[in-house]
Amino acid sequence: MSALDDPLLLRKVLTAFAARLDGKTAAASVFRRKRAIFHNSLEFAVEARRLDVNPLPQVQWSLPKTVEQVDPGSVVNPRQARQLLDAVGEQGDRGKHLRAFFGCLYHAGLRPGEAVWLRRENCELPLEGWGALYLDGSRPRVGSSWTDSGTAHDQRGLKWRPEKEVRHVPIPPVLVTMLREHLETYGTAPDGRLFRTTRGGLVQESGYGEVWARARMAAFGPAPQPHRLGARPYDLRHACVSMWLNSGVDPVEAARRAGHTVAVLLKVYAKCLHGATAMANARIDEALKNWG
Structure with a gap:
């Protein structure tokens, strides 16, 4: 556990979280989930008095943004x-x-x-x-x-x-x-x-x-x-x-x-249905005509 006090080791762990087994970059949601699990594990280590503090926040690593909207x-x-x-x-x-x-x-x-x-x-x-x-x-x-x-x-x-x-x-x-x-x-x-x-x-x-x-x-x-x-x-x-x-x-x-x-x-x-764009355009056209 003491090895986790090394920020460079933690950076290697985060780098591994960002990669798939085939070497390609993992999805942002996958990385965030793995990091969250790792963070909670370190918090438990602190609670169990195996670590003095959680060392993960010491690593300057920006979390990738996830695409949360429906396609x-x-x-x-x-x-x-x-x-x-x-x-x-x-x-x-x-x-x-x-x-x-x-x-x-x-x-x-x-x-x-x-x-x-x-x-x-x-x-x-x-x-x-x-x-x-x-x-x-x-x-x-x-x-x-x-x-x-x-x-x-x-x-x-x-x-x-x-x-x-x-x-x-x-x-x-x-x-x-x-x-x-x-x-x-x-x-x-x-x-x-x-x-x-x-x-x-x-x-x-x-x-x-x-x-x-x-x-x-x-x-x-x-x-x-x-x-x-x-x-x-x-x-x-x-x-x-x-x-x-x-x-x-x-x-x-x-x-x-x-x-x-x-x-x-x-x-x-809150996304439009497939084909709903034409319906929205028609409503806007109708509104413009009413105010014409």
């Missing part, structure tokens, strides 16, 4: 979202089972880990009108090496929220119908989960990612250049929150439904 080129509009969800349902039995899973990401703004842990008791599904989801936890996949239980999915509460807090998310009739049909067809796992593998386990990212990739190909076809539109299932959540904001939903309400603070929401998610 507008990845956000689908409602018509494209319907295309994708329909294409998911056409990907065999697994696709039919996962259609409502992806529907939760798009129509309710759920994170994948929240949808993985969605249970029947979390769902209010009336015969008509809007329903609601009452989210009380998440099961993100982090790898068995990083969980206390040794399982691939971590057991967590809602992101950035106190333990056992419940988030209420109203859901539109289209998602209510989708979830009711899913329950009638597939039922639930023994613990009440809506979505599961063929063996009853937690839905795996590798499994639904494969279905998503095939659905994108079916919906959009091969692209002549890198195709960012809806590249990841998480982009459905971005599309959902962006649609709420562009539809005039109050940012405070949109942030509450998405499980964010208003500051984070406006900084990260």
Whole structure:
């Protein structure tokens, strides 16, 4: 531990954090995360009296800026979202089972880990009108090496929220119908989960990612250049929150439904839908005509 008092050694550590295994520069978010973990480890060393002070602030190293805004080129509009969800349902039995899973990401703004842990008791599904989801936890996949239980999915509460807090998310009739049909067809796992593998386990990212990739190909076809539109299932959540904001939903309400603070929401998610630029231009043209 005493070797960490050497600023030059710490600089070598930070240099290593900034590089990938293939020698290329790591993403800024990766570097910041590694540095934060290292900083917390040194703080614990001070607490355990293995170091007198945290030596990391002595190193003059500027943290790289991270890109925190959603890429507008990845956000689908409602018509494209319907295309994708329909294409998911056409990907065999697994696709039919996962259609409502992806529907939760798009129509309710759920994170994948929240949808993985969605249970029947979390769902209010009336015969008509809007329903609601009452989210009380998440099961993100982090790898068995990083969980206390040794399982691939971590057991967590809602992101950035106190333990056992419940988030209420109203859901539109289209998602209510989708979830009711899913329950009638597939039922639930023994613990009440809506979505599961063929063996009853937690839905795996590798499994639904494969279905998503095939659905994108079916919906959009091969692209002549890198195709960012809806590249990841998480982009459905971005599309959902962006649609709420562009539809005039109050940012405070949109942030509450998405499980964010208003500051984070406006900084990260307040992006135009794909194709919404033309709509904005038309509104500006109309305003100029009215004042002409």
